[in-house]
Amino acid sequence: MIRVLLTLVLVAAVAIAATAMTSPAAKEDPIVAFARDFSGGDAQIVAAAERFVANPPTDVETIGFHGSERLPPRTRAFQATVTLLSSSDKLISIEDKFSFEFIPLLVQRGDIVLADLPPTARAVFGPLEDLEATLEDDANARRYRALLWADYARGARELEDYLASRGKVLLSIDPVQGDTLIFALVNREVADKWRDRSLGAWPEYESGVRSMMWDRYWAYLTYAVPPLAESQDSGPPPGTPRRRA
Numbered sequence: 367m368i369r370v371l372l373t374l375v376l377v378a379a380v381a382i383a384a385t386a387m388t389s390p391a392a393k394e395d396p397i398v399a400f401a402r403d404f405s406g407g408d409a410q411i412v413a414a415a416e417r418f419v420a421n422p423p424t425d426v427e428t429i430g431f432h433g434s435e436r437l438p439p440r441t442r443a444f445q446a447t448v449t450l451l452s453s454s455d456k457l458i459s460i461e462d463k464f465s466f467e468f469i470p471l472l473v474q475r476g477d478i479v480l481a482d483l484p485p486t487a488r489a490v491f492g493p494l495e496d497l498e499a500t501l502e503d504d505a506n507a508r509r510y511r512a513l514l515w516a517d518y519a520r521g522a523r524e525l526e527d528y529l530a531s532r533g534k535v536l537l538s539i540d541p542v543q544g545d546t547l548i549f550a551l552v553n554r555e556v557a558d559k560w561r562d563r564s565l566g567a568w569p570e571y572e573s574g575v576r577s578m579m580w581d582r583y584w585a586y587l588t589y590a591v592p593p594l595a596e597s598q599d600s601g602p603p604p605g606t607p608r609r610r611a
Contacts, residue, residue: 395419396565397440400575401447403556404539405456414450418443431542437568444566444573445541448548457539458549465547465586469494477551483528489513490521501593511594519605522580530554537561538579540609543571547586549578562610579609 394402401415422439423429423446430449434442452459460468469491472478480492493500493510501507529536535557539548552560566573584602588595602608 396563397444397447400444400560400565401451403560404451404550404552405454408454408456411447411450411454411456415443415447418446422446431544434542441541441566441568441573448539448541451539452548456550458551460547460549460586462545462547462586463590465583465590466494466497468547468549468583472551477529477532477534478525484524486517487521487524487528490517491525497591501591507593514594515603518584518603519580519607522578522606526578535561536578538576538582540576540579541566541573547579547583550575577607577610580607581609 395416397419398412398415402412405411418428422442424435424442426432426435428449429435429442429446430452431445434445437445448457451457458468458471460471469478473480473495480488480495483491490513500510526536529551533553534551535554537550537552537557537560539550541548560575562574562576564572564574581602584606
C-alpha cells in the first residue's frame, strides 16, 4: 500500500511539473507578459505583442519612435508594444511641452482628488491645475518657485503614498529617452512584478519599466514652463529620486 501511495505521489508531482513547464504563463515572452499585465489582459493587444515579438516591426508608424527602425529587434518589439498600449489608453503619454498637464489629467481621470492630497503634495502639485493664474503675479510666481524647489521631492513621495492608499502605483514606462513621458497606474502586484525591469535594452539605452522618474519629470516640467526653474540651479531639487538602472 505504501509503495502504491508513493508511486501515485510521484506521478502527480511529475504531472504538475510538466503542466507548469508547458503552461502559457511559464513560457510567455516577457514583452507579451508586459502587454498582458499592462492592458488588463486585452486579447487584441496581447495578440499584437505576440506578432511584434515574432516579427519585430520596422516601420516608424508601428514602432512609434522616430529613428527606432534601426534598433535591435527586441527593442523595436517593446517600443511597438508601448506605442500600442499608449494609443489604446492603457498608458498615459505626455509630450514634454505639455508635461505640466500630467497632474491635472490625473485629477480629470479621477485618480487624484486634490483636496484629499497630503499638504505638501497639494502645495506642490495643486497649482498645476491653473498654472497661468499661479504665474501671472510675479510675487506669487516667486513664492511658488521657491516652494517647488524646496518641497518637490517630499511632495512626490506624498503623492505616491496617496496613490498607494488608493491601491495604485505610479510607474514610468521608458522605451527611449525622447520627447514624451509615458506613465502607468497599476495595482501593487503588477508594479512589484515589473518595477525597474529591463525589456528592450540596446548599447546606447536601457529601455524598460522604472520607478516613477521624478527627475525626468522635473526636467520636462521646467522645459515646458521655464519660470518654474531658478536659473542658478541645475538638475532636479534636492532629494528628488533619480532614474534607476
